[in-house]
Amino acid sequence: MAQVKERPKPFLVSDYCKGCGRCVSVCVKGCIAFADEINPTTGVVPIVLDLEKCTGCGLCIDACPEPYGLRALEAGEEFELQDPAKLFGDKLREVTKPVDIPAEKVALPKTGPLVIKGNYASAIGAILAGCRHVFGYPITPSTEGAELMAKLQPKLGGVFLQAVSEVATVNHMYGTGGAGLPTMTFTSSPGFSLMLEGVSYMIGAEVPGVFVNIMRGGPGLGNIAPEQADVKLACHGLGHGHTHAITLMPSTPQEMLDLTILAFELTFKYRSPVLVMADGYLGQMTGKVQLPDHMIKPGIPSWAVYGDRDHRGNLISSIQLQESDLEVFNRYLQTKYESMKVEARSETFLTDDSEILLVACNTPARAAKGAVQNLRDHGIKAGLFRPITIWPFPVDQLKALLPKTKRLVVVEANAGGQIENELRLALSLAGVEKLPPITSVRRFGGLLPQQTEVVDHVMSICGK
Ligand code: SF4
Numbered sequence: 001m002a003q004v005k006e007r008p009k010p011f012l013v014s015d016y017c018k019g020c021g022r023c024v025s026v027c028v029k030g031c032i033a034f035a036d037e038i039n040p041t042t043g044v045v046p047i048v049l050d051l052e053k054c055t056g057c058g059l060c061i062d063a064c065p066e067p068y069g070l071r072a073l074e075a076g077e078e079f080e081l082q083d084p085a086k087l088f089g090d091k092l093r094e095v096t097k098p099v100d101i102p103a104e105k106v107a108l109p110k111t112g113p114l115v116i117k118g119n120y121a122s123a124i125g126a127i128l129a130g131c132r133h134v135f136g137y138p139i140t141p142s143t144e145g146a147e148l149m150a151k152l153q154p155k156l157g158g159v160f161l162q163a164v165s166e167v168a169t170v171n172h173m174y175g176t177g178g179a180g181l182p183t184m185t186f187t188s189s190p191g192f193s194l195m196l197e198g199v200s201y202m203i204g205a206e207v208p209g210v211f212v213n214i215m216r217g218g219p220g221l222g223n224i225a226p227e228q229a230d231v232k233l234a235c236h237g238l239g240h241g242h243t244h245a246i247t248l249m250p251s252t253p254q255e256m257l258d259l260t261i262l263a264f265e266l267t268f269k270y271r272s273p274v275l276v277m278a279d280g281y282l283g284q285m286t287g288k289v290q291l292p293d294h295m296i297k298p299g300i301p302s303w304a305v306y307g308d309r310d311h312r313g314n315l316i317s318s319i320q321l322q323e324s325d326l327e328v329f330n331r332y333l334q335t336k337y338e339s340m341k342v343e344a345r346s347e348t349f350l351t352d353d354s355e356i357l358l359v360a361c362n363t364p365a366r367a368a369k370g371a372v373q374n375l376r377d378h379g380i381k382a383g384l385f386r387p388i389t390i391w392p393f394p395v396d397q398l399k400a401l402l403p404k405t406k407r408l409v410v411v412e413a414n415a416g417g418q419i420e421n422e423l424r425l426a427l428s429l430a431g432v433e434k435l436p437p438i439t440s441v442r443r444f445g446g447l448l449p450q451q452t453e454v455v456d457h458v459m460s461i462c463g464k
């Protein structure tokens with residue numbers, strides 16, 4: 001009678017087990033279970049085998065994705081444990097020092113102006129800045145940004161990935177930015193809130209990335225109409241730890257393009273995330289947009305974890321386990337934030353002789369500008385100060401206007417006076433003790449301050 005050869009049973013060196021559990025779920029005989037303890041060598045919980053009922057079916061061996069994981073061991077066969085570090089050949093020990101490969105300007109032919117929505121203008125700006133890795137999802141009122149990227153990026157050899165969540169989005173950006181590549185997302189207020197932990201990690205790891213936040217009404221899901229209620233998040237709430245990010249506040253579709261391009265320049269200059277924050281109305285607003293005369297072909301920074309031989313010695317991380325190291329790193333970050341203050345930008349309108357100074361950003365700045373002209377028709381010397389960066393706040397530019405300012409009027413689309421708070425804080429930190437009286441025109445919930453409301457308010461405080 002022919003002897004039935006016993007089928008080999010599985011064998012495992014637990015140091016090679018990644019604890020994925022696939023073998024546990026395929027074994028119908030219940031021979032495989034997770035161990036009770038973590039393997040101190042690998043830091044994961046491996047499986048343990050109890051082969052009394054094992055039929056040698058081999059399903060677990062087929063299921064194991066590890067090349068040196070579960071294997072068939074013939075009866076009596078010896079297994080020689082290899083050095084795991086040598087499993088795939090000798091490691092390359094020689095590490096070359098990477099050098100900066102600078103970005104290049106590529107000339108563009110002159111074109112006529114486009115008439116496009118603010119969201120499209122921002123997307124085109126990102127493409128011209130060399131961004132070929134976009135992560136996100138549709139979220140009103142920013143959706144057109146993701147929509148255009150989904151259409152164009154594959155044609156440009158780029159990637160648009162509809163991420164499963166905001167947390168996934170920001171971590172895709174962490175990986176891509178860490179590789180030294182320009183990356184971005186389009187989002188809106190509730191989505192931006194969910195990304196903040198990742199923004200903190202990016203700041204801690206000094207990873208570039210551009211976040212375009214088209215703000216909408218809140219709190220919670222709120223609605224899909226415009227607001228400016230994320231100023232506090234941008235200036236004081238970027239996740240945990242000591243965080244700041246340059247925050248640009250466009251007020252025209254042209255600026256949606258220009259400031260998105262600038263955001264990519266700054267995010268690499270400082271190795272830190274940069275925010276472009278517009279209200280929902282601006283994202284949807286159509287306007288004339290002139291393209292620049294060049295686009296950017298990105299380089300590869302020397303610090304990037306780019307994935308080639310030259311960059312294999314690089315490491316990106318935000319962990320500093322030694323308390324003294326973390327303090328030193330945070331002192332360095334504070335110095336970096338201080339150096340970002342030269343990026344403070346603003347625009348003025350009719351401020352040469354203004355006594356009533358309106359302060360506004362984004363779409364409310366457009367209403368305020370109209371109000372300035374209207375007030376001048378009534379003989380009131382009004383002017384507009386428009387912060388283009390809300391962080392850093394353009395305090396020096398504002399300070400220069402204060403000596404002749406009799407009243408400040410902050411026009412904004414949020415309930416708590418978030419822009420006014422930034423203004424007051426910046427002036428206080430700059431040592432300005434005597435302020436002119438400050439009043440405000442605020443609308444919120446998806447409603448923007450109207451030109452007539454601003455005019456009426458200024459007329460009333462002027463006693464007219
Ligand atoms: S060989 Fe088959 S019976 Fe044996 S442990 Fe693997 S899956 Fe279970």
Ligand code: SF4
Binds near residue numbers: 016
């Ligand atoms: S399938 Fe392989 S790696 Fe996964 S738990 Fe089982 S032995 Fe470990």
